Amino acid sequence: MNATVRKTLNFLRRLVVAAIPILLFFALWEYGVRFLPKGVIAPPSRIFKAMFAEFIRTVPAPNTANLTILGHMAKSLNRVLRGYALALVCGLTLGFLLGTYFRPLERLMLPFFRVCEKLNPFAIIPVFMIIFGIYDKEKVAIVFWAAFWPVLFNTQEGAKNVDSQLVRAARSMGASKFKLFTGVIVPYTLPSIFTGLRLATRVAFFMIIASEVIGATSGLGWYYAQQGATHNLELRYGTILFITLLAIIFNAVFGGLEKRSLRWKEALLV
Amino acid sequence: MTGVEAAAETSVPKIEIVGLSRAFGKKGSKEKFYAIQDFNLSIRQGEFVTVVGPSGCGKSTLLDLLVGLSKPDGGSILVDGKAITGPALDRGIVLQGYALFPWRTVRKNIEFGLEIKGVKRGERAELVRHYVKLVELEGFENHYPYELSGGMQQRVAIARALAYDPEVLLMDEPFAAVDAQTRETMQDELLSIWEKTGKTVVFVTHSIEEAVGLADRVAVMSKNPGRVKAVIDVGLPRPRRVSDVRNTIDFNVITSRVWELLQNKEPLPEREIPQTNVEEAIHDDAII
Ligand SMILES: Nc1ncnc2c1ncn2[C@@H]1O[C@H](COP(=O)(O)OP(=O)(O)OP(=O)(O)O)[C@@H](O)[C@H]1O
Numbered sequence: 001m002n003a004t005v006r007k008t009l010n011f012l013r014r015l016v017v018a019a020i021p022i023l024l025f026f027a028l029w030e031y032g033v034r035f036l037p038k039g040v041i042a043p044p045s046r047i048f049k050a051m052f053a054e055f056i057r058t059v060p061a062p063n064t065a066n067l068t069i070l071g072h073m074a075k076s077l078n079r080v081l082r083g084y085a086l087a088l089v090c091g092l093t094l095g096f097l098l099g100t101y102f103r104p105l106e107r108l109m110l111p112f113f114r115v116c117e118k119l120n121p122f123a124i125i126p127v128f129m130i131i132f133g134i135y136d137k138e139k140v141a142i143v144f145w146a147a148f149w150p151v152l153f154n155t156q157e158g159a160k161n162v163d164s165q166l167v168r169a170a171r172s173m174g175a176s177k178f179k180l181f182t183g184v185i186v187p188y189t190l191p192s193i194f195t196g197l198r199l200a201t202r203v204a205f206f207m208i209i210a211s212e213v214i215g216a217t218s219g220l221g222w223y224y225a226q227q228g229a230t231h232n233l234e235l236r237y238g239t240i241l242f243i244t245l246l247a248i249i250f251n252a253v254f255g256g257l258e259k260r261s262l263r264w265k266e267a268l269l270v
Numbered sequence: 271m272t273g274v275e276a277a278a279e280t281s282v283p284k285i286e287i288v289g290l291s292r293a294f295g296k297k298g299s300k301e302k303f304y305a306i307q308d309f310n311l312s313i314r315q316g317e318f319v320t321v322v323g324p325s326g327c328g329k330s331t332l333l334d335l336l337v338g339l340s341k342p343d344g345g346s347i348l349v350d351g352k353a354i355t356g357p358a359l360d361r362g363i364v365l366q367g368y369a370l371f372p373w374r375t376v377r378k379n380i381e382f383g384l385e386i387k388g389v390k391r392g393e394r395a396e397l398v399r400h401y402v403k404l405v406e407l408e409g410f411e412n413h414y415p416y417e418l419s420g421g422m423q424q425r426v427a428i429a430r431a432l433a434y435d436p437e438v439l440l441m442d443e444p445f446a447a448v449d450a451q452t453r454e455t456m457q458d459e460l461l462s463i464w465e466k467t468g469k470t471v472v473f474v475t476h477s478i479e480e481a482v483g484l485a486d487r488v489a490v491m492s493k494n495p496g497r498v499k500a501v502i503d504v505g506l507p508r509p510r511r512v513s514d515v516r517n518t519i520d521f522n523v524i525t526s527r528v529w530e531l532l533q534n535k536e537p538l539p540e541r542e543i544p545q546t547n548v549e550e551a552i553h554d555d556a557i558i
C-alpha cells in the first residue's frame with residue numbers, strides 16, 4: 001500500500017468518525033420534532049427537500065427581487081470580499097508602517113484605534129446606514145470596519161516584535177531596506193497576520209449577515225429575514241444551515257492556506 | 271618569526287583598529303557609557319585571532335563595529351587600508367545565538383547572502399551543495415531550522431556566512447550552546463575550513479581553552495571600558511587539531527597566562543609559570 005492510498009484512507013476514516021455525531025444530531029432532530037407543536041421547528045428531511053428545490057429553481061435573468069438563495073449568496077460574498085480586501089490592504093499597510101518605520105506614531109495612534117475597535121459594531125450599523133444608505137456601499141463599509149481592526153492590530157504587533165538578531169543577520173549580509181522588509185519582516189509577521197485574518201473573516205461573516213438582516217434589499221441575511229416574514233420554516237432553517245456550511249468551508253480553506261504558508265511553524269503549532 | 275610572517279608584517283594589515291571607541295547613552299542622564307574605548311588591534315591577512323574577556327567587556331560590540339552594523343564614536347576601522355562604511359559582503363558574521371531564518375530551509379538560509387549578492391539560481395544551488403558538504407549537513411538541505419539540533423543549526427549559520435565568500439569571518443561565541451564533544455568536533459572542522467579557505471577570522475569566546483586551541487593570537491580584553499589588555503602569541507604548530515594540542519605543556523602554559531591576565535587587573539610581566547598553576551588552569555578551564 002503506497003503513501004497516498006494510506007493517506008486517503010486515513011482521511012476517509014477521520015471523515016466518517018467526524019460525521020457520526022452530526023448524523024446522530026440530525027436523526028434526533030428529525031425524531032424530536034414530532035413531539036413539538038407544529039410551526040416551531042421544521043424536520044431536516046423537509047428542510048433538505050425545500051433547499052434542494054431552491055437550489056435548482058431557475059430565475060428569469062433580470063429579476064433580482066426573485067433571486068434564489070445562491071443568487072443572494074453571491075450578493076453577500078461580493079460585499080464581503082470587497083470590504084475584506086479593503087480592510088486587508090489598509091490594515092496591512094498601516095500595521096506595517098506603525099510596527100516598523102513609524103514606530104513613534106504607535107503611542108499616538110494606537111490608543112485611539114483601540115477605542116474605535118471597542119465600539120460595538122451593531123451600534124454602528126444604523127450610523128453607517130444614515131451615512132451610506134442600505135445598499136452595497138454600506139455593507140462594504142461595515143465589513144471593512146469590522147475586519148480592519150484585527151488585521152491592523154495583529155500586523156502591527158507582529159511587525160513590532162521582529163527578532164532583532166534576524167534583522168542584524170540580514171543587515172550584516174548587506175540586505176537593502178526592501179530585502180529586509182520582504183525577506184525578514186514580512187515572513188516573521190506572517191503568523192500574526194494569519195491570526196488577524198482568521199479573526200477578520202469571522203467578524204466579516206458575522207457582520208454581513210447581521211447588517212443584511214437589519215436593513216437591505218438582497219443578500220443572505222435579507223433572504224433569511226424574508227423567510228421569517230413569509231413563515232417559510234423549511235427555508236428559514238435551511239438558510240441557517242447553509243450559512244453555517246459556508247463558514248465551515250471558509251475556515252477549511254483558510255486553515256489549509258495557513259498551514260501551507262506556515263509549514264516552518266509546524267513544530268510550534270502542534 | 272618566519273619569512274612569511276615578516277612579509278605580512280610589512281604589508282598593509284587586513285584589519286587595522288585604531289583608537290576605537292563606542293559609547294551608549296545611559297538611561298535618564300546625559301552621561302555616556304563607554305562599552306569600548308581606545309581599542310587597538312592589528313590583524314594580518316589570513317590570521318586567526320580569538321578575543322576573550324569578561325562578560326560585558328564589549329566583545330559583541332566590537333564585532334558589531336567590525337561588521338558595520340554600528341558606527342564607532344571615535345577611532346577607525348580599516349579593512350585593506352580603507353575605512354569601512356557599513357555592512358558589506360567582504361565581511362561575514364556568525365551572530366551570538368544562531369539567528370537562522372526559521373521560515374527558510376537549510377538551503378534557503380545558506381542562499382540568503384547569495385540572493386543579495388545577485389548570484390544566479392543555478393550557481394546558488396552549486397554553492398549550497400559545496401558548503402553543505404563542507405559543514406557535513408548533506409541530506410538536510412530541505413529541513414527547517416526547528417528540525418535540526420543545536421550543533422547542526424550552528425553549522426548552518428557558519429555555512430551561511432561562508433557561502434557568499436567573505437574575506438573576513440567574524441564569529442561571536444559560535445560554539446557556546448553545544449555540548450563538549452560536539453564543540454571539539456566543530457572546532458576542528460572550523461580549523462580545517464579555515465586552512466582550506468585562508469580567510470581572516472576574528473573569533474569571540476568565553477572559553478580560554480577554545481581561544482588558545484584555535485588561535486594564532488589571543489586578544490585579552492578588560493572591562494569598563496573595554497580595551498585590549500594584552501595580545502598573546504600562541505605559536506602552537508599548524509595545521510593543528512584542538513584535540514591534539516589540548517594536553518601539551520605549551521598549551522597549558524599559554525592557557526594559564528591568559529587565565530592570569532583575565533584574573534588580574536594589570537597585565538603581568540612575562541615569567542616562568544610554576545607547575546601548580548598549570549594544574550589549576552587545567553581544572554578550571556572553560557567558562558569564566
Ligand atoms: N544597544 C546597547 N545599548 C546600551 N548598552 C549596550 C548596548 N549594547 C551593549 N551595551 C553595553 O555594552 C557593554 C558591552 O556589551 P557586549 O554585548 O559587547 O558585551 P560582551 O562582551 O559581548 O558580553 P557577553 O560575553 O556577555 O556576550 C555592556 O555593558 C552592555 O550593557
Ligand SMILES: [Mg+2]
Nearest residue numbers: 329330331366
Ligand atoms: Mg556578547
